[in-house]
Amino acid sequence: MWKFLKLTGALCLLLQVTFAQKQRYPIIPYPQQLVPQTGEFVITPATRLVLPADPAPFLIETAQLELLLTQALGKPLPTADKAVKGAIIMRQNLALAGEEDYTMDVNPQQIVITAKAPTGFFRAVQTLRQLMPPIIEDAAAPDLKKIAIPAMQLKDHPTYGWRGMHLDVSRHFFSVAYLKKFIDLLALYKMNKLHLHLTDDQGWRIEIKKYPLLTSQGAWREFNNQDSVCMKKAVDNPDMAIDQEHIIQRDGKTLYGGFYTQEQMKDVIKYAAVRHVEIIPEIDMPGHMMAAIRAYPFLSCSGEIGWGKDFSTPVCPCNEATFTFAEDIFTEIAALFPSKYIHLGADEVEKTSWAASPACAATMKANNLKDVEELQSYFVKRMEKFFQSKGKVLIGWDEILQGGISPTAVLMYWRSWVPDAPVLAARHGNQVIMTPGNPLYFDGIPDRNSIYNVYHFEPVPKGLTAAEATHIIGAQANIWTEYIPSEKRADYMFMPRMTALAEVLWTHHADYNNYLQRLNEHYKRLDLLGVHYRLPDLDGFTEDNVFVDKATLSVQPPLTDMTIRYTTTGTIPDTASAILPKNFIINKPLTMKLAAFSPTGNRGDIYTLHYRQSDYLKATVVKDAFPGLQLDYYQGTFKSATKIKATADSSFRINNVIIPEGMGKGGGAFGAKLHGYINVPATGIYSFYLTCDDGGILYIDDQEVVNNDGWHAPFQKSGQVALEKGWHPLLVAFVEGGGGYMLKLEYSVNGGKLQPVPDAWLGAGK
Template structure:
């Protein structure tokens, strides 16, 4: 027994020590090596800064440090030439292996940073910045008498070279000010690539001097169906409202849009370069070109515009005028962007107009092309040769595999339902950037699982040898903005889950609990930076709640300085709404809306909680039942779980509420009904959490408990049911629209811990 207590005590001490270390060194991404030391190095207005011998080569990093010290202390640090006691010393270290490598040795007597290049010094500056109080992020905040940096020995370097974020500025446009704010945030978390999606059907956003109509016409549109969805959602969520600064009224019409001149883009590129971030432009061809075709109709095979079976009409790869246009555009793009990479897109191409074009038939015959997929490859390879002539490397979405890929193209993998694509490309010798839709499409509405899913993403796909894995350059997350119409909404969609990706790509060493503890210290910093981040999820309720005699709403606050406000009249909680007490008693059916607020006034998710009274549902008798559940499979596309056809195409047994691997092979649409019985071990109120991509509905005792229906990205919905101990009929209706499925069922009882439904609770009739 004494041995048990000693072990328990030792574990508690280890946990306490890990928590204390996370609080003392709240760095994201966490360094590769950090050895804590006793004491602190105190920075005051009298601290001296010693620069490397060739100081001019490291100006961006030293300027960043001086900016931080000026904001914190009220003035920059004096520069000295001698590394005396009490100084911050920057030394060049040619012995370090990589351009981003750095070391930091902090003692009470000195703070020594070494790096091989200015990039390494800049990365070190971000680590030092995160060790400073969040107050330094406010330009008008109270000046500090000193800044205490905890002592340590630190060695750091990135695991992956490509640590990226993508931003689509075509579907909805973003200001230069916002782009710079976005870049600043990438730099803070040691991301190094910004992929700008500059053109698409909905708008052309970069000036091309030889083709002025691309922006005078192609950059503007009247409100489309995506805008109308955003406006409808803005009624309940103001963050969905379209930013007014991108709306103009002209010729009696309302127009949405905007573009960057080449001079403006040069300024953005230089701003990013000073922060060690490379901007990669994407001009999407041959599909996603409606904005360009409307301005210059000769680009399509028969001057038609509009939509085909699946996607918009593409440009025609069978007319020389198309290649003249493309080469003219990319000549200006290549001259404007210093990056060695240009992204051609080449995804989601509607090829039906090519198949019916006499010109394309002639080109295919002349070049011995058998399919329109090979015709797309012909276009991509020809453009790649042109890129190469400009000293550039072509990147394309993973569809460039179709019809054949050149050995020098870089593949960007996004179609999670085609898991072999990155494996094939890497084995072919192509470089690969991982950006699968699940979990790295950040336009998917985040839920309580989003950060976990990103943090546990593995950049190297299964099936590659260590040598083949070297072709994986890294990864990035994508922000497609069809339904992200404001800067606030963009902030919400990618923060803080980008910090999880930053740690995956830089450190690549799982420490999820430590990461969550360190993340706590970053919310105040994000508040001070004016980031409209998504606040941590609230717990203690579901969307549909039940009570038997009376209920109690007790919300668990993940951040102690949160304020939770609520309304009962259907209005959206604002800063003037009532503060939720520690326990709110529910005695009648009601609807409560609540939201958390940070000290800076940042509002979190708006939760709508419905309460209804229910008696415990009676248990049923189950005899001769098998372990597991019956899954009925229905081939076809069903946009709702209620629309699944009555007759199944096949049936099989599953251990739990899961979709077996390989079902809907190739990314096809299908429906499924999973049915049987659930045996609950005690009478109580059970909360169920159904995560679906695309949609699903959970029924217990033939009552709808969770409705997560429709085609959508992975999202979790929840509901409650009062159950008597014993067996209860269970059914989950699920639909997959094509592209990759997710289905998971979890539960909690009487407000307890969320956990998977155990296999042993589930049975199905013989």
């Protein structure tokens, strides 16, 4: 017994030490190697700063470190010519392998930072910054007397060279100030690429001096159907309100828009460069060009402007005037952006106008092109040759595989429903950047699974050899802004889940629980940086709740300084709303709204909770049930799970509430009904969580329990039902709109742990 107690005590001590170390080194992304040491180095205003022997190549980075310390301590540190006790020492180390590599040795006597190149020193400064207290981010805070940095031996380098974020400024526009804030966050978390989607159907956002109508006309629009959706949602969520600074009055019309002058963009590019972030411009061609075609109608094959079967009318690849226009555009873009990359887009091209064009028929015949797919490839390859003449490398979305890809183009993979695209490109020898819609489209509304899904993303697709995998140069997350109308909403959509991607791409070591504990230490810093991040999820309820006699709502704040406020009047909680008690008793039907608040007033998700009274639903007698469920498959397009057609095209058995791989050929649309029985082991209140991409509805005992209907990205919704022990009829109706699907059902009972529904609970009749 004594040995057991000693072992238990030792284990508890180990856990305490491990937890303390995680809080002691709250670095994201976590370094490749970090060996904790005892003690700490204390920085004071008397601490000396020793610059590299040849400081000239590192003037910007040393100035950044000096500025960081000056903001924290109130005055710059004195410098010394050589290493002295009590100093922060910066040394160049040519033996390090990469431009971003660095080391940091911290002991009670000194901090020694080494790097091969300026980028490595900059990454080291960001690590040191994260080890300092968050209050240093507040320029108005009192000066600190000292800053303790925990002792350690650290060696660090990135796993992937492309660690990116994409921002669409065409659908909704963002200010220069916001671009700089965005860049600051990328730099803090060691991301190094900003892919700016500058043009699309909804707006042209970059000045082109040779074609002034692109911005004088193409940068402005009347409110469209995407704006109206945002306005409707703004009634319940102020973050969905359109930023007023991008709305003007012109000729009696209300217009939305904006653009960057070339001088403004030069300023942003310079700002990014000193933070070691490379900006990659995207001018999307030949599709997504309606803003340009409206200004210059000669760009389409027959002057038409509008929409085809699926997408907008593209520019015409069969008129030389199109190539003159494109080359003029990219001449200015190549001169403006120093990046070696230019993104051509080349996705979602509506080719029906090409198929109907006599000029295109002649071009295809003259160039021995057999179909419009090869005609698109003809356009892309011709533009790539022009890019190369300007010293640039072409990037395109994965549709550039269709019709044939050149060996030098870079492919950006996004279509999750075409899993062989990155594999084929890598085997062909092309470099590949991974941006699959699930989980890296950050315009998808986040839920409790979003950070987990990003953190567990594997950049290298299955099926590649080690040699082929070297063509996967990294990944990025994309933010498409059709339904992101404000800077606050943009913050919410990408933070903090970008931090998970940063760790995947820099460290590539999976330690999710460790990461979550470190992330908790970052929220205060983000508050002080003015980031309107998404607060951690609240637990202890579902959206639709039931009670038999009464229910107790008990919500544990996931962060110690978080406040949860509520209303029962239908109004949105604000910082003046009542604080939720530790145990809130519900004994009558009720609708309430909850929201969490950070100390700076940043509001988290607004939860609407419905409570209704219910008896336990009686169990059903089921004899000789087969394990699993029956899945009825319905070929076709159904925009709602309630609209699935009457007759199934095929049926088979499955083990659980899942959609097997391979359904919906080629990423097509379909419907499914999964039905049978669920055998609950005890009488109780069961909470069910249904995650769908696209939509689904869960019914138990013919009652709707969770409605997650409609076409949308992966998202979880929840509901409760009171069940008597035993068998109950179960039905999940599911619809897929095309492009990749997900279906998952989880449960908890009487407020317990969330977990998958066991196979053993499910059965189908003979």
